[in-house]
Amino acid sequence: MDIEQFRKAGYQAIDNICDHFYNLQNLPVRPDVEPGFLAKSLPDAPPEKGEDFQLIADDYHKVILPGMTYWPHPSFFGYFPTACTFEAILGDLYASSVPNPGFNWAASPAATELEMVVMDWLAKLFHLSPDFLNSSGIGGGALQTTASDSALIAVVAARSKYQKNHPDIPIEKMIVYVTSQTHSLGAKAALVLGVQVRTLEATTEDDFGLRGATLAAALKEDIDMGLHPFVLVGTVGTTSSGAVDNITEIVQTLKSVDRDVWLHIDAAWAGIALSCPEYHDWAHLKAINEYAHSFCTNLHKWGLTNFDASTLWVRNRRWLNDALDVTPEFLRTAQGDAGTAIDYRNWHLALGRKFRSLKVWFVLRAYGTEGFQKMVRRHVNLNEKFIDLVKSSNLLTLVATPSLSLSVFRLDPVDTTSGERRSRSATADALNTLNVQLHKRLSSRSDVWLTQTSLNGTFCVRLAIGSTNTEEKHIDHVFKLICEESEATLKAEKWLKD
Amino acid sequence: MDIEQFRKAGYQAIDNICDHFYNLQNLPVRPDVEPGFLAKSLPDAPPEKGEDFQLIADDYHKVILPGMTYWPHPSFFGYFPTACTFEAILGDLYASSVPNPGFNWAASPAATELEMVVMDWLAKLFHLSPDFLNSSGIGGGALQTTASDSALIAVVAARSKYQKNHPDIPIEKMIVYVTSQTHSLGAKAALVLGVQVRTLEATTEDDFGLRGATLAAALKEDIDMGLHPFVLVGTVGTTSSGAVDNITEIVQTLKSVDRDVWLHIDAAWAGIALSCPEYHDWAHLKAINEYAHSFCTNLHKWGLTNFDASTLWVRNRRWLNDALDVTPEFLRTAQGDAGTAIDYRNWHLALGRKFRSLKVWFVLRAYGTEGFQKMVRRHVNLNEKFIDLVKSSNLLTLVATPSLSLSVFRLDPVDTTSGERRSRSATADALNTLNVQLHKRLSSRSDVWLTQTSLNGTFCVRLAIGSTNTEEKHIDHVFKLICEESEATLKAEKWLKD
Structure with a gap:
């Protein structure tokens, strides 16, 4: 590829990335694929002769991109979300050119x-x-x-x-x-x-x-x-x-x-x-x-x-x-x-x-101290919204004190007869099993991603907020989904008969 | 930075990178700067408020880029050169967008x-x-x-x-x-x-x-x-x-x-x-x-x-x-x-x-097996040209059998009186000192870069070929410079009086 071919492919890459981010919130957070899906669709050896770059870039969009999990997706709440800013992408691009x-x-x-x-x-x-x-x-x-x-x-x-x-x-x-x-x-x-x-x-x-x-x-x-x-x-x-x-x-x-x-x-x-x-x-x-x-x-x-x-x-x-x-x-x-x-x-x-310092310099200058503070406080506020929703819920309880933009919760429904949380009467194992099932249901969805943990033996689900694109509506949406899946879990596990 | 601002800054980055590669061989391989040069010219804390990206990108070109050593430069022969291809840069760019x-x-x-x-x-x-x-x-x-x-x-x-x-x-x-x-x-x-x-x-x-x-x-x-x-x-x-x-x-x-x-x-x-x-x-x-x-x-x-x-x-x-x-x-x-x-x-x-696999996939497909072979053989051929030049020289000798695209040599002039290499009469220490001085001279130049090594006590200079941009004329050029600096070293160290 010569310099002018790079210019053309580079413009195209920038345009494709713009399209991807315009479209991001309409995509599933994670792909509905099984292990081995990609290897099956690719040749088992490199080509003998070089191929045209347009073909390769097209294949990236057809074959690879749909198989990615989109960590910067506004409904990604798993692990800790990874940062993604255009300034950092540009920093890495410039850095790549002076290897x-x-x-x-x-x-x-x-x-x-x-x-x-x-x-x-x-x-x-x-x-x-x-x-x-x-x-x-x-x-x-x-x-x-x-x-x-x-x-x-x-x-x-x-x-x-x-x-x-x-x-x-x-x-x-x-x-x-x-x-x-x-x-x-x-x-x-x-x-x-x-x-x-x-x-x-x-x-x-x-x-x-x-x-x-x-x-x-x-x-x-x-x-x-x-x-x-x-x-x-x-x-x-x-x-x-x-x-x-x-x-x-x-x-x-x-x-x-x-x-x-x-x-x-x-x-x-x-x-x-x-x-x-x-x-x-x-x-x-x-x-x-x-x-x-x-x-x-x-x-x-x-x-x-x-x-x-x-x-x-x-x-x-x-x-x-x-x-x-x-x-x-x-x-x-x-x-x-x-x-x-x-x-x-x-x-x-x-x-x-x-x-790596170049992207860091770009980010520090582009956001300034205020930009970092604003981002942290915005995510903490979004988590506070989620905490309020959990606290008002008859299904969910917090397992640990929420921390910044992270909440850990579990399904622990209020018994409609006694008015008490079921953790008062159910065994720890039974409640863990219930929450494992809830997490399985949540994990089978491709429109949100939440990961699990175990806190000194208590199985629970984490909600970590960190995408720059996450807004209040995404918090409302994920809470609604968690409640729906909780109800479905209670039914499937026959807890609702009690 | 929103998506359209990214598109604009991204196009500009691609254009700037194209300019950089058009201009690369006219640049010094390494900058003529002393430790501390950059810290002095930058503020000592991040800005309170975010800055406009155009200002940051301009500063990159004014302040940072001139302070880089250009490893993909055709006259970079130090260490082992690092690879640099447009296909890999594009692979990293796409990968950055799906962190x-x-x-x-x-x-x-x-x-x-x-x-x-x-x-x-x-x-x-x-x-x-x-x-x-x-x-x-x-x-x-x-x-x-x-x-x-x-x-x-x-x-x-x-x-x-x-x-x-x-x-x-x-x-x-x-x-x-x-x-x-x-x-x-x-x-x-x-x-x-x-x-x-x-x-x-x-x-x-x-x-x-x-x-x-x-x-x-x-x-x-x-x-x-x-x-x-x-x-x-x-x-x-x-x-x-x-x-x-x-x-x-x-x-x-x-x-x-x-x-x-x-x-x-x-x-x-x-x-x-x-x-x-x-x-x-x-x-x-x-x-x-x-x-x-x-x-x-x-x-x-x-x-x-x-x-x-x-x-x-x-x-x-x-x-x-x-x-x-x-x-x-x-x-x-x-x-x-x-x-x-x-x-x-x-x-x-x-x-x-x-x-990282994305850039590797781009490269493997764009070059194919043939592309790898062609590149390796081209660099080995360039080294063979250099070896021939050293072998025909009255100043330089090879210290080890050349290997692929790497040659290790030293200054070991032929005595004009006896017709023998000076290593026959000079002490090992004296010849090492001479070559340390030669390498110092070469290192003070900014138009080529060669690094040194010591082979079981013999101080020598390495020439490693690996840039995709290196051509025969760059081998001729670096050999000419080595000969000039060798002559200057012999004069300065008073070896020419003998």
């Missing part, structure tokens, strides 16, 4: 420096301590692919730091702390590194957030047994229910035991809300800023920036360099040798890295 | 299935064993971000497999094998996992490739000491000189000792040449297909696909699932539970992953 692996400053000076700048802008947007700024010269931040990567990097750095300070401790004695509500990224980091993991309880009474006393008891127990907890993954806004660990108590506890335990804060989803001062106390920002060794939030979840754009800040960049720097001759540069530039290859697991 | 984190089949069925399909197409393009095909139901392949990621995943899976088969072996007794020529990805994987690494010698006499006897001796020594080598990272096409480990001998050795050692093949750069049958023996493809546990090549290096697009195949997908599967309730799906679909989250370190 470079960005592993050191020289590989593309502007790519490294723009990343340094936008990470500082973001730290300020989220009101993080100046300790985390790249301009501090000590701490700093880098873009990563996902929160799992960020957590893995934090755990690797924590292990390296701990082993440096305690060279005689065998890895078998070292433990990663997570909670029963920590995202699987905590367990996966431990699995990847082959270290023990201890899951601390986050109780229903504490609204699924870790308390200081639970941590203190575990630390005492493990230390008494000769074990070495070296990192705790604390969460602001868990995936299951948006719970927040009591970071204030956690920091008090960690300070009082003084055992060199790294505190990583995973705020993959909820961190974006730190752009709004009214959530600072809720998120324990003061304690994070005082003590946390590392902090992560994902711009590609709630931060208006298309996947991938995870952020990781550390209070001391040396911890990353100590843990991750391998420099053969072919990777040396004058600037790296002189220490005058950040070589981001030492701030992550791989070597090459994308020019 | 999804792709961690399981349901997250976007077409994204998972297209990845399964293109990985099989690629396996066939590179003539890998059918064992590695997704359609085998046993082995399979997935797109990863980089070769470092691929190697780290392979090492994690190898460790998991070894520990499963040998549950009593402590991690302190386990060793990763790399060679003195393995990319830093081997050492970095070991560093990340906190396991020992042993560097096997790849001698100058063996053209920097590992031999079976060296491996056999190391295995015997380590096994006798009670250590457990569990993975060897073998390389087809090292970064320093494009060397190839003698995989045939390595496989013979591993089979004869029968110690459950995982063989990972890192063919990050050279693997693309497997599209041409004439390189199969050179790359020891038969031995790879017979024995290797995992194989990686990077489409974003020589494979016509923009960063990132690394590939990783394994002979048994269970090894990945065993090593990397963590499934909390909120990640369960009907298809995952039923085992009818691949959940790619268990095939890499993170959870979320990009929809």
Whole structure:
């Protein structure tokens, strides 16, 4: 394809994308297909000779696009929705045209420096301590692919730091702390590194957030047994229910035991809300800023920036360099040798890295602080509408305190005779089975998407709001559907006969 | 930005990218800037209110673009050049418009299935064993971000497999094998996992490739000491000189000792040449297909696909699932539970992953097998031209056998009196110093880029050809510049007085 053919195909791509977004809310959220649908319809080997691009682009629209799940759909309420903005798409488009692996400053000076700048802008947007700024010269931040990567990097750095300070401790004695509500990224980091993991309880009474006393008891127990907890993954806004660990108590506890335990804060989803001062106390920002060794939030979840754009800040960049720097001759540069530039290859697991800062810069400038705040508050307001609907319902109850734009609920109908919720009389298992059936019904629909979770044994359904296109009418619509499917579930499961 | 504003900004982006590529060869390869140049010219915080996109796009062209190193420049000969094709840019553009984190089949069925399909197409393009095909139901392949990621995943899976088969072996007794020529990805994987690494010698006499006897001796020594080598990272096409480990001998050795050692093949750069049958023996493809546990090549290096697009195949997908599967309730799906679909989250370190298969599909269809072969052969031919020029030169000599499109050379002038190369009379240190100076001079130029390496103590300069825009005239030009800078170096270092 030559430059003029690219111009033509590029215009067409832009037009097609416009059409897609005009049409998006009329499409199903997810396709009605079975595993294997696509492989069957494609040849089993690449063509011998190249094909005309028009044919390929047409096939994309005919064969691939209808098989996608549309995460930016206004009725997508599953997992946490992914961000999607035109500014980020344009940022990625421009970045694609200047490909470079960005592993050191020289590989593309502007790519490294723009990343340094936008990470500082973001730290300020989220009101993080100046300790985390790249301009501090000590701490700093880098873009990563996902929160799992960020957590893995934090755990690797924590292990390296701990082993440096305690060279005689065998890895078998070292433990990663997570909670029963920590995202699987905590367990996966431990699995990847082959270290023990201890899951601390986050109780229903504490609204699924870790308390200081639970941590203190575990630390005492493990230390008494000769074990070495070296990192705790604390969460602001868990995936299951948006719970927040009591970071204030956690920091008090960690300070009082003084055992060199790294505190990583995973705020993959909820961190974006730190752009709004009214959530600072809720998120324990003061304690994070005082003590946390590392902090992560994902711009590609709630931060208006298309996947991938995870952020990781550390209070001391040396911890990353100590843990991750391998420099053969072919990777040396004058600037790296002189220490005058950040070589981001030492701030992550791989070597090459994308020019992701461009889309972040586009988004930060196009939306400004006000744009982030407005978006967060709009989604929280939409969730408040949903919460009001649930609270007024005879069918549904909330299972956990709603968190920002996330609600967790279940079917727990009021008994028409007694006027009491059925959870008073039914067994936990029976109610779980009922809700599994409700979720199955909801999952079989292609016009909305909600995912499930289990909160300390209680099966429930999540409603996560995050699409820029979601409006009040979509909340009304999904609530109506949930009620219809609830009624149908009660009938099918013969609960209505009682 | 609304849809019509996006259309306008999108057309403009396409036009600007066209302008950039029309102008590319007139631009310097790399910018003449010092660390800190960009941060100084940007505000130190994001704007309070959003800005007009035209202003942002203009600033990109004024401030950011001139600070980039242009890897697709025809005179970029450093590291390994990164691939850049319009088809891949378009693939990424379309993929950006359907953002999804792709961690399981349901997250976007077409994204998972297209990845399964293109990985099989690629396996066939590179003539890998059918064992590695997704359609085998046993082995399979997935797109990863980089070769470092691929190697780290392979090492994690190898460790998991070894520990499963040998549950009593402590991690302190386990060793990763790399060679003195393995990319830093081997050492970095070991560093990340906190396991020992042993560097096997790849001698100058063996053209920097590992031999079976060296491996056999190391295995015997380590096994006798009670250590457990569990993975060897073998390389087809090292970064320093494009060397190839003698995989045939390595496989013979591993089979004869029968110690459950995982063989990972890192063919990050050279693997693309497997599209041409004439390189199969050179790359020891038969031995790879017979024995290797995992194989990686990077489409974003020589494979016509923009960063990132690394590939990783394994002979048994269970090894990945065993090593990397963590499934909390909120990640369960009907298809995952039923085992009818691949959940790619268990095939890499993170959870979320990009929809990278689209650009790969675009590229494979637009170029076909012929397009890959033509591109590889064209670059190899250009390198042959360069080799001829070096061989006819009184200034330069080759340090290693040239490999595909990579040559490694140094300044080693013929003494006009004796008619012999100066390396016969000068010390190794003196000649190294001379070449460090030559490379410094070359590095201070902005019209070409070549990077350096050290081959068992011999400092040398690399010329790696890989841009789709590089033509004969650029080879002539870079050779002329190298000769000029060589003459200048000899004068400045007072070698010409002798």
